[in-house]
Structures are given as C-alpha cells and as structure tokens.
Amino acid sequence: MDIDVRAGETLIQAAWRAGYHWPTLCYAMGTCTACQCEVLDGLHLLSERTAAEVALLDDLNRRVRRSNPRRVRLACQVTVAGDVTVRKHGVRRCSPTIYEETGNADSTA
Amino acid sequence: MTTQLKPDEATATIAAPPVEEATPYVPRDDTDTSQVPFRLTDGVHIPVERYYDQEFAELENTKVWLHTWQWIAREEEIPEPGDYIEYRIVDRTVVAVRQSDKSIKVFNNVCPHRATQLVENTSCGTFGGNQIVCPFHGWRWNTDGSESYIYARRGFVPGSIDADKVNLNEVRSAVKYGFIWINFDDDAPSLEDFFGTYDNHLAPMAMDRMRLRWWKYTIVPANWKIALEAFLESYHVMQTHPELTLGVTGDDYDVDGIKYYHHGMGHVDSTAPFDPADPSSFSMPASPVRGMSVSRYIIDQNRVLFEGTDGFATARDEYIADRVRDLPDDEVLGRFYQELYEYAAESDIPLPTIDPNASGYGFVFPNLAFLGMPGNLLFYRVRPNGHDPNSSIFEALAMQIPRQADMDHAAPRPEGPLAIDDWPFVLRQDHENVGRQQAGYRSGAIKHATMSPTYEPMIFSLHSEIDRYIATY
Numbered sequence: 001m002d003i004d005v006r007a008g009e010t011l012i013q014a015a016w017r018a019g020y021h022w023p024t025l026c027y028a029m030g031t032c033t034a035c036q037c038e039v040l041d042g043l044h045l046l047s048e049r050t051a052a053e054v055a056l057l058d059d060l061n062r063r064v065r066r067s068n069p070r071r072v073r074l075a076c077q078v079t080v081a082g083d084v085t086v087r088k089h090g091v092r093r094c095s096p097t098i099y100e101e102t103g104n105a106d107s108t109a
Numbered sequence: 110m111t112t113q114l115k116p117d118e119a120t121a122t123i124a125a126p127p128v129e130e131a132t133p134y135v136p137r138d139d140t141d142t143s144q145v146p147f148r149l150t151d152g153v154h155i156p157v158e159r160y161y162d163q164e165f166a167e168l169e170n171t172k173v174w175l176h177t178w179q180w181i182a183r184e185e186e187i188p189e190p191g192d193y194i195e196y197r198i199v200d201r202t203v204v205a206v207r208q209s210d211k212s213i214k215v216f217n218n219v220c221p222h223r224a225t226q227l228v229e230n231t232s233c234g235t236f237g238g239n240q241i242v243c244p245f246h247g248w249r250w251n252t253d254g255s256e257s258y259i260y261a262r263r264g265f266v267p268g269s270i271d272a273d274k275v276n277l278n279e280v281r282s283a284v285k286y287g288f289i290w291i292n293f294d295d296d297a298p299s300l301e302d303f304f305g306t307y308d309n310h311l312a313p314m315a316m317d318r319m320r321l322r323w324w325k326y327t328i329v330p331a332n333w334k335i336a337l338e339a340f341l342e343s344y345h346v347m348q349t350h351p352e353l354t355l356g357v358t359g360d361d362y363d364v365d366g367i368k369y370y371h372h373g374m375g376h377v378d379s380t381a382p383f384d385p386a387d388p389s390s391f392s393m394p395a396s397p398v399r400g401m402s403v404s405r406y407i408i409d410q411n412r413v414l415f416e417g418t419d420g421f422a423t424a425r426d427e428y429i430a431d432r433v434r435d436l437p438d439d440e441v442l443g444r445f446y447q448e449l450y451e452y453a454a455e456s457d458i459p460l461p462t463i464d465p466n467a468s469g470y471g472f473v474f475p476n477l478a479f480l481g482m483p484g485n486l487l488f489y490r491v492r493p494n495g496h497d498p499n500s501s502i503f504e505a506l507a508m509q510i511p512r513q514a515d516m517d518h519a520a521p522r523p524e525g526p527l528a529i530d531d532w533p534f535v536l537r538q539d540h541e542n543v544g545r546q547q548a549g550y551r552s553g554a555i556k557h558a559t560m561s562p563t564y565e566p567m568i569f570s571l572h573s574e575i576d577r578y579i580a581t582y
Contacts, residue, residue: 013237025247028237076237 011075028076035075042084134562134569154557166498287317305373310468315461319508326525331547333501344564366395375474375574383465404442417535420487420507
C-alpha cells in the first residue's frame with residue numbers, strides 16, 4: 001500500500017492520518033518497539049536514528065536476526081526525504097479516528 | 110622578640126550613622142500557632158529543629174505543600190496540543206498537558222489501576238499519538254484525561270472501572286504570568302487571593318512575555334529553607350559577594366535603604382508601592398555603597414551581576430550600558446534606560462513600560478525568590494528532596510523578553526546536577542555558604558538562629574507563613 005508522508009511527520013503519523021492502523025503500544029512515545037518496520041528500499045532517505053531508536057533497537061544485535069538490524073527502524077521516529085519501501089506486518093485500514101477503536105465498549109460480550 | 114601587627118587606626122571606616130532600634134518581627138495575622146512544634150515565638154529567634162526535624166518536615170509536606178499554590182512549569186515548555194511536562198513535590202507527581210483548545214489541564218501522574226507513574230519524573234515531551242499510555246497494562250486516556258482504552262475490561266467487576274473512576278483526575282491549576290500554578294487543595298484561597306496586592310508589582314514585570322534562557326539545578330546537602338534563605342536577604346552581600354560591594358567593606362556597604370513590603374499570603378518584596386495619583390509616593394532607592402551615587406551603583410552593579418550570574422543583567426544590557434558608562438552620574442541611569450528602550454523598539458522586543466511598581470527583588474511564598482530588571486528575571490526555586498529534611502533540589506532560571514520573532518523558540522531543559530564550581534561566581538558564593546549551615550543546625554551547638562527583623566524579614570515571613578499553614582490544616 002502507498003502512504004503519502006508529509007515533510008516533518010513520522011511514518012506512523014502519516015499512516016494514522018491516512019486512516020491506517022499501525023501496530024503500536026506506546027502511541028508514538030518511542031518507548032515500545034511495536035511499530036518497528038524493515039526498510040526494503042530507500043534506507044539512505046530516512047532521518048538519522050533517534051536516541052529512542054538507539055536505546056530500544058540495540059537488543060536486536062543480540063537476538064536471532066530475521067532482518068538486518070541496520071534495516072530496522074521505528075515508524076514513530078523516522079521521517080523520510082524521498083520514496084521509501086518498508087515491510088510491516090499488521091498494518092490495515094481502519095476508521096479515520098483511531099482513538100475510537102477501543103474495541104471493548106462497556107458490554108458483557 | 111615578636112611585634113604585634115595592629116590595624117592602622119588612621120584608616121578605620123567611618124562609623125555608620127545611628128538608625129532606629131530594630132524591633133521583633135510581627136506576624137501578619139493572629140492565627141493561633143501555639144500548637145505548632147518549634148514555632149516562631151518572639152520575632153527574633155528561629156528554632157533550629159525546623160531545618161532537620163523529620164516530624165517538622167512531614168508537617169510541611171502535608172500542611173504546606175498540599176495546600177499552597179506553587180508553580181510547576183512555564184507555559185512555553187508545553188506550547189502545542191499534546192505537549193506535557195511532569196512536576197514532583199515530595200510524594201505527589203503531576204503532569205500538565207496542553208489541550209487541543211490550547212488550555213492546560215494538570216492531572217495526577219498516577220494510574221488508577223495499580224498506581225503506576227504514567228510519565229517519568231522530570232520528563233517533558235509530546236504525546237505524539239494524543240494518547241496517555243500506562244506502560245504496565247496499556248490503559249490509555251485521551252489528553253483531556255478521559256478514558257480511551259481499558260485492556261480486556263471484561264475482567265473487571267462491572268462498575269469498578271466506570272469512567273468516573275478511571276478518568277485521570279485533575280489537579281486545580283491556573284496559568285498566570287506565564288507560569289502554570291497548581292494547588293492540591295480545592296478549597297484553598299484563589300490564586301488572586303494568594304497574590305493579593307503582589308499583583309500590583311508582578312503584573313508590570315510582564316513575565317508572560319519572558320522566555321527561559323537557561324535553567325540549572327543542583328542537589329543541595331541542606332534543608333530547602335536554607336537553600337532558599339540564602340537569597341531572601343541582602344544582609345549577606347557585604348561578606349559573601351565582595352565583587353558586588355564595588356570596593357567597600359563593612360558598614361560602608363549599607364543595606365538599611367532596602368525596605369520590605371508584605372503582600373498576599375506570605376510574599377515579600379522590596380519595591381515601595383507607588384501611587385501614580387500621588388507623585389510624592391515615588392522614592393528612588395538608596396545606594397548601599399558609601400560615596401557612590403545610586404545611578405552609578407546600579408550601572409556598575411549590573412555589570413558585576415552580569416559577570417556573576419548572566420541572569421539579572423545579560424549581554425544585551427551590558428552592550429547597551431557600554432554606550433553610556435562615561436556619562437556623569439546624574440545622566441547615566443536615565444540614558445541607559447533610554448538606550449535600552451530604543452534598542453528594544455528597533456529590535457521588536459516588547460518590553461513593558463517602565464513602571465515604578467515593577468518588583469525588582471522579591472519572594473513568592475513558599476519557594477520562589479527573584480531578582481529582576483526591565484525585560485529580565487533571574488529566579489530560584491527550591492523543593493525538599495523527597496522526605497529527607499537534610500537535602501533539597503535547588504534550581505536557578507534566567508528569563509528574558511526576546512524579540513517578538515523569537516518568542517516561539519523551544520525552551521531549554523534543566524542542566525545538572527551542577528557541581529558548586531560550575532555555577533556562575535555569584536551563585537557559587539551563595540552555595541558555598543549553604544553547604545556550611547545544615548551540620549551546624551543539627552549540631553545542637555545553638556538552639557535557635559538569632560535573626561535580624563530589619564534585614565531578614567523575608568525569612569521571617571517564610572517561617573511565619575509555614576506556621577500559619579501548619580496551624581490551619
């Protein structure tokens with residue numbers, strides 16, 4: 001899927017604005033790693049790693065590696081300067097206001 | 110054979126002229142403080158236990174900090190919707206959040222599930238996804254504190270997690286002078302009543318137009334009141350800040366001319382109230398330096414304060430002063446302000462109109478001391494460091510009214526903890542004294558501090574108001 005990213009906004013902000021659900025636990029605070037994605041193309045067009053990314057993704061170097069850690073970035077931290085292709089499992093269309101997606105209205109179901 | 114050296118009596122300093130006899134400090138109201146431990150009794154002595162007794166510290170924690178207005182942040186630290194900043198005082202931690210309508214709400218920084226702190230101490234940031242998220246079980250709130258998501262709510266007894274129980278509860282707050290103020294007591298007097306007549310002297314300073322230039326802190330090995338009291342009198346300048354006396358010593362540096370005025374609930378400043386309808390109510394401050402005119406004193410003292418604090422006077426004030434220093438005493442101060450205001454007009458710096466009521470040196474109860482001149486403010490805040498009465502967190506902040514175009518620059522974050530030698534020299538000199546007091550208070554060598562009601566009334570007001578809070582709540 002194609003997502004337009006505006007100047008200065010992060011990948012996850014662009015996804016939210018376009019009405020996508022993007023996996024997250026911390027909601028763009030840079031404290032969870034759930035939003036991490038693998039960069040397939042355009043690695044050189046991404047902003048520099050932030051302190052949050054360095055702190056959180058460092059563990060990847062000591063774990064079984066499916067993707068090259070160099071290619072793993074946090075969607076809530078990166079901005080782009082051109083066309084970039086990433087792989088991320090779990091991104092899907094949802095209602096425009098993600099915050100209504102509580103999924104658990106007060107019922108006994 | 111030895112010879113005794115004796116001071117040359119021909120150059121002994123001239124005896125100070127006689128002044129009125131000092132009288133004990135009288136509290137501002139008649140609240141009965143007879144049940145307050147280690148209370149002020151005679152307007153002269155301050156019992157030493159107030160500075161190290163654990164029970165007294167706990168009384169302050171519950172009766173003062175939980176019932177007084179206190180500033181927690183500057184507005185400019187959280188300019189955009191979703192921005193937040195944390196503040197802690199002893200056991201309480203709160204988070205101030207900028208709302209989408211640009212107002213500010215302050216919440217208890219505590220998860221209603223199992224009390225997890227939602228944002229970390231001293232943190233300042235943005236809820237990038239407009240959600241406040243508990244890191245433990247993922248409960249979420251919107252930035253207005255209303256609940257957004259309770260993970261697997263079916264596991265909770267119906268009714269136990271209704272919105273009214275799990276919404277983040279707000280702490281009473283107000284924005285004034287560019288500061289965010291809170292009061293943990295919903296029934297405490299209003300912020301207006303808190304300031305009282307102080308508003309007449311704070312409003313002209315235009316602090317809402319100021320922006321932080323730097324912010325430094327240190328952990329002090331002394332009770333918070335000791336670290337604050339270092340800045341609550343000018344009696345110490347003669348001995349502690351030799352550079353500020355501009356060459357004189359002893360009684361040739363005379364602070365009798367600094368008068369103190371009480372305002373509101375415990376506050377004190379040194380600006381004589383001026384009534385524009387009565388021009389005779391204007392009084393020029395006296396020069397404390399014998400033989401030096403007050404205008405020359407102000408110009409020269411500013412330069413030392415620039416070198417020694419970089420807060421009260423700043424580089425721009427000194428470059429402007431350079432233009433007028435060689436003028437005679439009777440012209441130099443007036444021309445300085447003229448040049449300052451012309452510079453400000455040309456640079457689009459929105460200085461407030463010169464106002465004799467603007468405060469230049471003041472104390473805001475319980476823990477804010479400041480020094481100011483038009484467009485600038487250097488101020489200090491001290492807080493107890495947790496429950497330990499022998500430790501405190503001292504902060505110094507420098508603010509200035511910038512060019513209009515620079516108003517929206519990002520605010521600096523606190524730097525520290527600084528070592529004593531890292532402070533600008535005037536502040537270093539103060540901290541060297543503070544480090545030498547706590548052990549002495551604890552030692553038992555003296556039972557009380559013996560104070561000057563004439564020179565140290567700000568300190569009396571601090572303690573007297575603390576007694577009033579302890580007696581009231």
